[in-house]
Structure formats: C-alpha cells, structure tokens
Amino acid sequence: MNAPADLPPELSTAVPFLQGPGPAEHCDIAIIGTGFAGLAMAIRLKQSGRHDFAIFEKAAAVGGTWRDNHYPGCACDVQSHLYSFSFAPNPDWSRMFSPQPEIRAYLERCTDQFRLRPHLRLNHELRRAAWDEAGGTWQLEMADGKRVRARVLVSGMGGLSRPAYPDIPGLDRFRGEAFHSQHWNHGYALAGKRVAVIGTGASAIQFVPQIAPQVAHLDLFQRTPPWIMPKPDRRVSAAERWLFRRLPFAQKLLRTGIYWTLESRVLGFVVHPGLMKVVERIARRHIRQQIADPALRATVTPDYTIGCKRVLISNDYFPALARANVDVVTAGIDRIEADAIVMRDGSRREADCIIFGTGFHATDPIPRGAILGQRGTDLLDAWRDGAEAYLGTTVAGFPNLFLVVGPNTGLGHSSMVFMIESQVNYILGALKAMGEHGVQAIGVRPPAQRDYNAGLQRRLARAVWSEGGCVSWYLDPKSGKNTTLWPGFTWQFRRATARFRLADYETRPLMRTAPAAQAGETSSAGQAVKA
CATH class of the missing domain: 3.50.50.60 (FAD/NAD(P)-binding domain)
Structure with missing residues (x-):
C-alpha cells in the first residue's frame, strides 16, 4: 500500500465525507455489532489497554443473534460451558444447552462486567462505510445521518444476521x-x-x-x-453450580472435556x-x-x-x-x-x-452498499466469485477492515465463540504490529489471500459438505464454493491466527497529522478535536 504522495491520480483525492447533520464523531476503532463477536473485540481491546473505540449497534440493546432470535424454544446447540467466553466463565448455566434468554442475559452481564456501556452507540444502524484513501480512515454513515470517522473498522455483524425469505409467487x-x-x-x-x-x-x-x-x-x-441426532441435554444441578462457583477449575475441566469431544x-x-x-x-x-x-x-x-x-x-x-x-x-x-x-x-x-423457518443469508450477510473499499469497490463486488478473506479476517482492497466471523470461519461441529476469540487475538496482533512499525494502514496482499483460499478449497473439496450428495447453505449459490465453513480442527485455526505476520500485508506509513483533526469533528469521548 503506497504512501499518499505516491497514490495514482484516481486515488489521490480523499473521498468526500459522507453528509449528515452535526459534527462527526471520531474514534480510533469502530466496531459494528454487539453479539459475541463485537463484544469479544471490545472486551479484549480494553484488556489490552486500548480505550479509544466505539461499538455501533442498530438495535436498542446488545446481544446480536441472541437478542433478535426469541422464538419459542430458541436455544443453543452447543453446550454453553463451551459456547461462552473463555475469559468470562458462567458457573450458573441452568442447562447444558442454554435457552436464548440465558445467553442474552450473559451477554448483557459481560457488557456491564467489562464496563462497555460508555463505548456503546445503540440505535446506530450502519448505512455505509467507505474507505478514504487519502485520509487513511474509514468514514461511516448511520441510518439517521450521523457520521463517524475511524482508523480501523471491525465488523462483528455475523453470518446469521439477515433473514432469508423464499421467493414464492403470491x-x-x-x-x-x-x-x-x-x-x-x-x-x-x-x-x-x-x-x-x-x-x-x-x-x-x-x-x-x-x-x-x-x-x-x-x-x-x-x-x-x-439429519437429527439425540440432544444430550439436561438440567445442571444446584450442586454442580455450587462446585463451579467454588472451584472454577472444575468448570474449566468440563469445558475442556466438551471441547475435545466436539473436536473428534x-x-x-x-x-x-x-x-x-x-x-x-x-x-x-x-x-x-x-x-x-x-x-x-x-x-x-x-x-x-x-x-x-x-x-x-x-x-x-x-x-x-x-x-x-x-x-x-x-x-x-x-x-x-x-x-x-x-x-x-x-x-x-x-x-x-x-x-x-428459512434461515439466513449466510453466504452474503453484508448488504450491498454497506462497505466500500479502495476505488469505491463494493465488498460484494470483490466477492463476485464467492466470499473469501485471509484467515477469514482481512480482505484485499479493504485496508484496516477486519471481519470477525468472516468467510470460512463457520463450524459444523463446535463453538463459534472459540473461533471468534481466535480472530480477535489475531486482530489485536495486527494493531500491535501497526503501532510498533509506525503503520497507518494495512491491506492483505492479494497473492497471500489467493493462496490461502486455494488451499482451503482443496481441503473442502474432500470434505463431507462437498461429497455428501446435498446442496446446503454452506455453499455459495453462484460459484458453488463452500465459503462458510472452516475445513479442520478449531485448534488448527487457533494456531494459524496465533501470530500476525506483517509480511503478508501491504503497509502505509503513519501520517504525521491525524486525519480526524478536521473542524467540527469530535472524539469518541465527546471532546472537540482541534482543526
């Protein structure tokens, strides 16, 4: 990624800031969504000492899919001792497979426990996020016209967020x-x-x-x-909950046992x-x-x-x-x-x-026009042949954009929370590397993304999802590629994302003057930024 002075003419002009009433808010990191993905990112940012971030949520409360899905009988199909944050164990799950109200309440508690409320921007639905090449920032416009400028954009919108309806005449x-x-x-x-x-x-x-x-x-x-298997569900006894509260290591042992059972x-x-x-x-x-x-x-x-x-x-x-x-x-x-x-x-x-009960737009969870990268390229156009990303997290042509629960990070066998934590740790590594090397913006190198996904598709071609004789929502309807699932053990993904390699990315040097310092903008803390 070239420095601003070396940009070709078509990229040398900053994208005009999205129009809207009032001053624009500025934050270093903008997070979209308050499900497991968005909250995990926010919590880990605070734990790493980063506080200049804001979490934008379209609804009036946190919770993501566990807020939006509240139909009768709604529950998790992964044991909740594993389907929860490793850094926030809950000893009081009432069942092995917890119902929706308990999971939503857990996410609300995590929001309070880690003091995320001041960072929340509820009722802020993202209409469009556009990369400003000259400014080296993301410009966000909300549905109500409010504007935000951020150096880094993290999407925690999830893969099962847009309901799908069948096309039936009448x-x-x-x-x-x-x-x-x-x-x-x-x-x-x-x-x-x-x-x-x-x-x-x-x-x-x-x-x-x-x-x-x-x-x-x-x-x-x-x-x-x-295909439906028996559900090994049961109530968690009061004695077990007492044990988990008094001896947290006992719950950790249970979590570990569940993890390896599912990995098999x-x-x-x-x-x-x-x-x-x-x-x-x-x-x-x-x-x-x-x-x-x-x-x-x-x-x-x-x-x-x-x-x-x-x-x-x-x-x-x-x-x-x-x-x-x-x-x-x-x-x-x-x-x-x-x-x-x-x-x-x-x-x-x-x-x-x-x-x-027709599911979701799993292969294209982000609507057209929502995310525009270099040269104004729509993310969906970049994914014309099927969604793909490097390590399911970064996309060529979309600098400083990180996807949590991105392409090929889904699972058919275990807890998505484990994958989310792996991606969040990778993003933290990216932010650390950018700071240590004086980098304003990074973009994954197209060959790195291409080679990584070619390897994924070779592995997926031998998996049951491709050879099992069915057509599923795991597969992109246009290309036929499996753009949804991770083809392996989750510990392999954890290992692949354990270390951020700056060599896999094109970089842009840190700008000496912060692009946010424009008249009328405010910081995420609400203080005016001097022009």
Missing part, C-alpha cells in the same frame, strides 16, 4: 399473519389457528414442538429433511467422511425410536450423507411431527393465495398464519 397477497422466525410475533395468538411452517432448519426444529400443541392444525412444508467430529466431517456412516446409524435409530408410522419415517429420513447439511439435535421434533394435528408436506409449493398455500400437485392447504 406471498404479497396473503391476508393472514406472516413472519420469519427471527421476527417472531409474540402478540399473535396461535391457539386454534391453521399454521403453515415453511422450512425445516435449525430454528424450525426448535419452535415446531413448542407451537404444535397449541394450534388447530400445522402444515410443515419440507423441501429436504435434516472433525474426523468424520473432513479427515474421513466415510466415518459419518457410523453417525448416520445413530440418527436412523433416533428416527425409528420416535416415529412409529413407516410412511412418516420415510418422509423425514434424508437421502444424503449425514453432515452434508447442518446436523441438528432434538428430542422433541419427531414426536411433534407424529401428532394428529401435524402434516409434513413435501409436494412442493407452487404459489400462495389470500388464505392458502397451493401445491404443485394442485392441492390447497388453508392457512391463517405462515411462519418462515
């Missing part, structure tokens, strides 16, 4: 109630209603058992059945996909034990290798499908009418309410 003509599981309408009474549930993913298998006993009739529209799953996912046949036998037995009807059993049994799509866990989903007031519909939807869903075979399913 949806706009439906006269009943309709909502996505992420936007659950708790004010709508389902009792006595005919409810249509479209989708059979991770959300649906949690809320269907909760609502099936309430409704008059439930039609579950299934395109592809998921990689042997089937990546190392030898043939091993998944053993797991598949357990899943088939689970179906046989919970569904007596042979026809329904056949309907919910997948025809692809287990692990190809996300493996789900539940003890009450199959019994819910066996209820007399529940039908699993597989004919395929043709269109939606004012009061019914019409199938391709011409049959009609009347409905008072449609609930979409």
